Amino acid sequence: MAAMKNTITQAAIDLFFKKGYYATSxxxxxxxxxxxxxxxxxxxxxxxxxxxxxxxxxxxxxxAYLRRNLERVSGIEKRMRRAVSCHVHFHLEHQKExxxxxxxxxxxxxxxxxxxxxxxxxxxxxxxxxxxAGTRRGVFAPCDVKILSYAILTLCTAGAFWFKPEGRLxxxxxxxxxxxxxxxxLKQGRIEPLPA
Amino acid sequence: MAAMKNTITQAAIDLFFKKGYYATSxxxxxxxxxxxxxxxxxxxxxxxxxxxxxxxxxxxxxxAYLRRNLERVSGIEKRMRRAVSCHVHFHLEHQKExxxxxxxxxxxxxxxxxxxxxxxxxxxxxxxxxxxAGTRRGVFAPCDVKILSYAILTLCTAGAFWFKPEGRLxxxxxxxxxxxxxxxxLKQGRIEPLPA
DNA sequence: GTCTATACGATGATAGAC
DNA sequence: GTCTATCATCGTATAGAC
Numbered sequence: 001m002a003a004m005k006n007t008i009t010q011a012a013i014d015l016f017f018k019k020g021y022y023a024t025s026x027x028x029x030x031x032x033x034x035x036x037x038x039x040x041x042x043x044x045x046x047x048x049x050x051x052x053x054x055x056x057x058x059x060x061x062x063x064a065y066l067r068r069n070l071e072r073v074s075g076i077e078k079r080m081r082r083a084v085s086c087h088v089h090f091h092l093e094h095q096k097e098x099x100x101x102x103x104x105x106x107x108x109x110x111x112x113x114x115x116x117x118x119x120x121x122x123x124x125x126x127x128x129x130x131x132x133a134g135t136r137r138g139v140f141a142p143c144d145v146k147i148l149s150y151a152i153l154t155l156c157t158a159g160a161f162w163f164k165p166e167g168r169l170x171x172x173x174x175x176x177x178x179x180x181x182x183x184x185x186l187k188q189g190r191i192e193p194l195p196a
Numbered sequence: 197m198a199a200m201k202n203t204i205t206q207a208a209i210d211l212f213f214k215k216g217y218y219a220t221s222x223x224x225x226x227x228x229x230x231x232x233x234x235x236x237x238x239x240x241x242x243x244x245x246x247x248x249x250x251x252x253x254x255x256x257x258x259x260a261y262l263r264r265n266l267e268r269v270s271g272i273e274k275r276m277r278r279a280v281s282c283h284v285h286f287h288l289e290h291q292k293e294x295x296x297x298x299x300x301x302x303x304x305x306x307x308x309x310x311x312x313x314x315x316x317x318x319x320x321x322x323x324x325x326x327x328x329a330g331t332r333r334g335v336f337a338p339c340d341v342k343i344l345s346y347a348i349l350t351l352c353t354a355g356a357f358w359f360k361p362e363g364r365l366x367x368x369x370x371x372x373x374x375x376x377x378x379x380x381x382l383k384q385g386r387i388e389p390l391p392a
Numbered sequence: 393g394t395c396t397a398t399a400c401g402a403t404g405a406t407a408g409a410c
Numbered sequence: 411g412t413c414t415a416t417c418a419t420c421g422t423a424t425a426g427a428c
Contacts, residue, residue: 200394231394232396234397238393238394
């Protein structure tokens, strides 16, 4: 990506994260890049195009990251643990982008909205398949797959709302807490408790 | 509350829920009430005042509802189940207001923001006390109280984002799913599994 | 309490020079 | 690729009549 285009994208990510999409103006973004607001339009067609690009790239990277990490993991419980861990890691390590991607859908026009939602549905589908496979094999208790997949994903996504990199816990510690909580919630007393 | 003030509040709730706070204009709200936009300012000092009122009243009602419902319930697990059930019921039965309260904090100035966040912290504190009491008595596994309270609350709050009143499941069914998931997650295999 | 009229600022976006 | 200049629009909010 061209240098300035990248600079603009990063400035937009910072500002959208800090102030929100609507509260951020094109001239603020330009100011943060040391250029005039008209110059933004050489690189992006519109403010929404900038938002859409951020969301699209983030969703694509998130999905690719999960797929890559699940490739060589087998066993339902291990795969689910890995999926949760990936979700948490990606969201906390790309906190700004994932925060924007999950809170600024309102800023998109219908066609862009549908495209991002389709990517999100595809990503959620990976978790839904894992849950369904787990219940089929009796590793997880029978459950409503859709509701629980939403629950699991939002629970972790929420981390991107309050996480502070310099905070009390590391990303790994947080991921482990979520993993254990979620696996226990899915098993509902089934099989043996986790080894201490 | 005076009739028109109430009409304005309801129109604002509908529009803020449907389009978002920033995307909703004062004249749209006025239009929905059949009055001119200037008339709004007789009832509310500003657009933000309207948002703040909605959030404040919602948080107050939510906290009162939880407190009232916990009054006569004893036993850690039963109290936690009741708390989760209340949280879910209130959020799904007041979907629009709770959606606004949890997604439009960005629209508040610093002092109003701090006031709403203080109310939210107080509400979260009730759950944190329940979790802490449960771990002290060994009903729940040792855990990070703050992280899990955030997890539990956001998980249920998220229901207000996708819930459709005419959907496949009733509020009670959804509440039960969340209750079981959360209690199992808190116990982490501790004590006996739930009776089938 | 509600109206009409208006002040005032900011915003996204475009035109055209360099 | 970036600039200056500007457009057109829309927003919140206020003043003052009724």
